[in-house]
Amino acid sequence: MPALDKPLEQLVKYTTSTPRPKDFDTFWQQGLQELDALDANVSFSQADFQVPYANCRSMHFTGTGGARVHARIATPSTLSGPAGPALLFFHGYSGAAPSWVEMLPYVAAGFTVAGLDCRGQGGLSEDAISTKGNTLHGHIIKGLDDAPEKLYYRNVFLDTALLARIIMAMDHVDADRVGAYGGSQGGALALACGALETRVKRVYSQYPFLSDYKRVWDMDLDKDAYAGLRDYFRRFDPLHKREDAIFEKLGYIDVSHLSTMIQGEVLMAITLMDNICPPSTQFAAYNAISTPKSHLIYPDFGHENLPGANEEAFQFMLGL
Template sequence: MPVLDQPLEQLVQYTTSTPKPANFEAFWKNGIQELEALEPEISFTEVDFKAPYAQCRSMHFTGTGGARVHARLATPIKPAKEPGPALLLFHGYSGSAPSWIEMLPYVAAGFTVAGLDCRGQGGLSEDAISTKGNTLHGHIIKGLDDAPEKLYYRNVFLDTALLARIIMGMDTVDANRVAASGGSQGGALALACGALEPRIKRVYSQFPFLSDYKRVWEMDLDQNAYVGLRDYFRRFDPLHKREDAIFEKLGYIDVSHLSAHIKGEVLMSITQLDNICPPSTQFAAYNAITAPKSYLLYPDFGHETLPGANDAAFEFILAL
């Protein structure tokens, strides 16, 4: 088998290369406290899409920095006798919330399903936080020249936790039966959601993005989804004099650090020939998890459709 990264016996032991800021725990504690002080101002709008067993609506809420954040919400039409399970879905980089068709199998199984639009990407959410410095070639570097609280992904991560709280607060939802799921960027957001909202009971994450930035750079894979890293150094630190400080700041928004806070059970799909989100970075997140966990290994696959993965995720989530 071709080898892109370390052999499997090393990958299963690998820990992150990205430094963890000394005040990492306090930073995220303060972020959660900020959420608790927010008035989310939730609103719902009917949509044209109809399904015989699902009510489909647009939902907006106010997140950090006053941004109006959008999510698709699909709920069972037939009321259940007891509050039921819920699923939070997170999309890949530059995309938008999953289509209604992707959400409906879970609604048919009795789930309330919410799909988040990430700020300033392909959906309807606002990116309202202004920052100093460069934003060219991707959101990883947005806020890198400003206070850590201005980091783009810090606020997207908090959006996932706020969405979880909103869904858990619905009368029709059992807050103890909520899952999070996604692939690539969505895989990272599912992990972040599970870390920042510890009541999340199950997390499915497929080849997560936003994990172990320094390892990506060391492997010379700071391109494609990570091209912002290379561009930033070329423009603003060509001699890498600030390299240590830059990677430490990125450590605030690195899921290889956040994943240690997950309390729910985790299933990951890991791809061994992935040159977008290298396998060592996927294992960096997986190996940090101390909660019950397992993974599906795809030795011959990269960042692509994985046979059987959606079925495995469906069965895993339905077992809530």
């Protein structure tokens, strides 16, 4: 097999290259306190799509910065008996919440399913926080020239935690049986959700994005989804005088640091030929997790469809 990254025996021990800000814990504690003070103002409307065994609705809630955030909610049409499990779906970069049809297998298994639209991407959520600086080639750098609280992904990560709180508070949901699921950006958001809402019991993360930015840079893979990093340095710090400070600031929104906070069980699908989210960055997040965990290693696959992964994730979540 051609080598893209470190040998596997090194990957399984690798820890992140991205510096962790000294006030990292305080930063996220303050973010969660901001959620505590929010009036989420949750509202629902019926979706055009309906099937006999599911109730499909659109939900809006108010997140940080006053943004109205959208999610798709599908619940079993019959909600008799004890409260059941729930699954939080997070989508890939530039996309939107999964289709109703993608959510229905879990509904048929008795889950309430919520699919988040990330702010300012392919769905219906607002991106309401204004920031200094540019956003060309990606959201990673949005807010990088402003206060850390204005970093785009800081607020998206908090949206995942707020969504979890809203779903866990529903009468028909057992708050002790909630999972988070996603791939690429969604894989990062699933990890962030499990970190910031520690009641999440199971996390499935597939080749997570937003992990170990410095390693991406060192591998010269700051392109495609990470192109914003290269463009930022070329335009605003061409001599790299602020390189250390920039990567430390990005450390606030790095899931290789957030993953240390996860309390639930984790299943991760890792791709060893991935030149979008390099294997070492995936292992940086995985190796930071201290709770029960397991991985599916795909030696010959990159950032693509993974045969059998959806089925493995389904079986994993059925254990909730």
